[in-house]
Amino acid sequence: xxxxxxxxxxxxxxxxxxxxxxxxxxxxxxxxxxxxxxxxxxxxxxxxxxxxxxxxxxxxxxxxxxxxxxxxxxxxxxxxxxxxxxxxxxxxxxxxxxxxxxxxxxxxxxxxxxxxxxxxxxxxxxxxxxxxxxxxxxxxxxxxxxxxxxxxxxxxxxxxxxxxxxxxxxxxxxxxxxxxxxxxxxxxxxxxxxxxxxxxxxxxxxxxxxxxxxxxxxxxxxxxxxxxxxxxxxxxxxxxxxxxxxxxxxxxxxxxxxxxxxxxxxxxxxxxxxxxxxxxxxxxxxxxxxxxxxxxxxxxxxxxxxxxxxxxxxxxxxxxxxxxxxxxxxxxxxxxxxxxxxxxxxxxxxxxxxxxxxxxxxxxxxxxxxxxxxxxxxxxxxxxxxxxxxxxxxxxxxxxxxxxxxxxxxxxxxxxxxxxxxxxxx
Numbered sequence: 001x002x003x004x005x006x007x008x009x010x011x012x013x014x015x016x017x018x019x020x021x022x023x024x025x026x027x028x029x030x031x032x033x034x035x036x037x038x039x040x041x042x043x044x045x046x047x048x049x050x051x052x053x054x055x056x057x058x059x060x061x062x063x064x065x066x067x068x069x070x071x072x073x074x075x076x077x078x079x080x081x082x083x084x085x086x087x088x089x090x091x092x093x094x095x096x097x098x099x100x101x102x103x104x105x106x107x108x109x110x111x112x113x114x115x116x117x118x119x120x121x122x123x124x125x126x127x128x129x130x131x132x133x134x135x136x137x138x139x140x141x142x143x144x145x146x147x148x149x150x151x152x153x154x155x156x157x158x159x160x161x162x163x164x165x166x167x168x169x170x171x172x173x174x175x176x177x178x179x180x181x182x183x184x185x186x187x188x189x190x191x192x193x194x195x196x197x198x199x200x201x202x203x204x205x206x207x208x209x210x211x212x213x214x215x216x217x218x219x220x221x222x223x224x225x226x227x228x229x230x231x232x233x234x235x236x237x238x239x240x241x242x243x244x245x246x247x248x249x250x251x252x253x254x255x256x257x258x259x260x261x262x263x264x265x266x267x268x269x270x271x272x273x274x275x276x277x278x279x280x281x282x283x284x285x286x287x288x289x290x291x292x293x294x295x296x297x298x299x300x301x302x303x304x305x306x307x308x309x310x311x312x313x314x315x316x317x318x319x320x321x322x323x324x325x326x327x328x329x330x331x332x333x334x335x336x337x338x339x340x341x342x343x344x345x346x347x348x349x350x351x352x353x354x355x356x357x358x359x360x361x362x363x364x365x366x367x368x369x370x371x372x373x374x375x376x377x378x379x380x381x382x383x384x385x386x387x388x389x390x391x392x393x394x395x396x397x398x399x400x401x402x403x404x405x406x407x408x409x410x411x412x413x414x415x416x417x418x419x420x421x422x423x424x425x426x
Contacts, residue, residue: 065132066254069140072133075124076141078296078389078415083251083259084141085152086194087408090201094154094194096144101187103138122419123298143254146193147181150245151259157196159230159237167235171225180242192242199239200232296415297386298422306343306375306383308424313347313373316420320413322349325370331377342377349373349417354406361403371414373421385418 073084076095080086084096095103109115111126111134121127129137146152168180172191176182180192191199205211206222213219226232251259300309317324326348334341350370359366374386390411420426 064139065136066140066143068133069136069138070253070255072129072137073140076137078123079120079412083146083152083253084144085146086198088155088195088197088405089408090195090197091412092195092408093198094146095141096146097193098142098189099182099184099187100135100138100142102189103141104134105187107134107138118423118425119416119419122423123415140254142184144251146251146259147243148245148247148249149251149259150248152193152251153243153245154193154195154240157233157236157240159233159235161234161237161241163231164234164236164238167225167231168238171221172235180239191239194239196236196240199236200229203232203235204229295386296389296418297384298418300383300385300422301424304422304424309375309383309385309421310345310347312424312426313417313421316417316426317349319426320416322351322371322413322417324348325350342379342381343375343383344377345375347373347375349414351410351413354410357406358403358410361400371410373414373418375421385421387414387418390414 076084079092080095081092084094086092086094086096106115107126107129108131110117110121111129126134172180175188176191177188180190182188182190202211203222203226206213206219207226209217213221226235253259300306314324324347326346328346328348330344330346331341332345348370349372355369359369368388368390371390372387376384376386378384390407
C-alpha cells in the first residue's frame with residue numbers, strides 16, 4: 001500500500017504565519033521558532049496517520065458500538081442486574097464500571113474455555129460472540145457509572161473494619177488506589193462497590209490457584225495475606241464502606257442517559273434528560289423481554305430433541321435440590337381432544353425450604369410459585385424454553401434484604417435448569 005507522506009499542515013490563524021498559496025506553509029521572517037514547531041507538528045501528524053493505517057490494516061482498531069453493546073448486555077442482566085450492578089452472593093459480581101481491558105480479557109477467557117462456567121457461557125451466548133461483540137459489550141459496561149448513587153451502594157459486610165483497613169492499606173492500596181476504585185488506565189479493577197461474597201470467593205480461588213492473580217501463576221501473595229478466612233471477611237468489612245455515598249449523584253449509562261428509579265434528583269428531572277429504557281431485541285444467548293425483564297427465553301440448540309431437553313432439566317433439578325412438583329402437557333391434552341397445536345408443556349420446580357422462607361417474608365409472592373419452565377414451539381417449528389425472571393422480585397422493595405439472597409439463588413438455579421435443557425447437557 002502507498003502511504004502519502006507529503007502532508008501539508010495549514011494554520012491561517014497561528015500568529016506570525018501566512019498561507020498565500022497552496023504550495024505549503026510559509027513562515028514570517030520574524031518567526032523561525034514557530035516554523036520549527038509547525039514542522040514538528042507535521043511530523044507528528046504524519047506519524048499518527050501512518051500508525052493508524054497500520055493498525056487498521058492489521059485489524060487491531062475497532063470502533064466500539066455502544067448501541068450494540070447495550071443490546072448484548074441484556075443477556076448479562078439475567079444474573080448481573082439490569083445495569084450490571086451485581087447481586088448479593090458470590091455468583092453475580094458487579095460488572096458495571098469494570099475496565100474495558102479487564103472485561104475483554106475475562107470474556108475471551110470464558111469464550112475459549114480457559115475460564116469455566118458452562119451456565120454463563122450458554123445463557124450469555126458468549127461462545128457465539130465475535131471479538132467485535134466482546135469489544136462492544138465491554139465498552140458499554142465499562143461506561144456505566146454507578147458511583148455516588150445510593151441505590152447501588154453494596155451492603156456493609158460483617159467483620160472487623162479496622163483490621164480490614166489495615167490489610168487494605170498494606171497490601172491492596174498500591175494497585176487498587178486509596179479509594180478502592182482501581183486504575184482503569186492500567187486495567188486494575190475496582191474493589192469498591194463490588195459484592196463482598198464475590199470478593200471472598202475470588203480470594204479463595206486465588207489461594208487455591210484455580211484463578212490466577214496478576215497473570216502470575218506463581219503468585220503466593222494471598223497465602224501470606226489471608227492465613228484465615230476471617231481475614232478475608234475483615235477486608236470486605238472495610239471495602240464495603242468505600243462506596244458509601246458522600247455526595248449523591250444519579251447513576252448514568254455509557255450513552256449518558258440516567259438510570260430511572262426512586263433516586264432521581266430534581267436536577268435531572270427535566271425534558272433534556274434522557275432516561276434509560278430496556279427493550280426487547282434478538283440476542284446471542286438468553287434474552288429478556290419487557291421493560292422489567294419479566295421473561296427469560298432460550299432456544300434449544302441444534303440437535304437437541306425435546307426428550308433430551310426434558311431429561312437434562314430433570315437431572316439438573318435433582319442435582320440442585322429443586323424438586324419437579326408438576327408437569328402440564330398442554331399440546332398433548334389438546335391433541336387428545338382432537339385439536340392441533342404446536343408443542344407446549346410446562347414443568348414446575350420448587351425447593352420447599354426456599355418457598356417457605358419467601359412466603360413467610362411476604363405471602364404475596366406465593367403467586368410466583370412454583371417456579372416453572374415452559375417449552376414452546378414457535379411458528380417456525382423451533383422449540384424455546386421460557387421462564388419468569390425473578391429479578392423483578394430482587395428489585396422489589398417488598399422483599400426484605402434477608403430474603404433477596406434466597407430469591408437470587410432460586411433464580412440462578414432455574415437458569416441452570418433451563419440452560420441444561422437448551423444444551424441437552426447437565
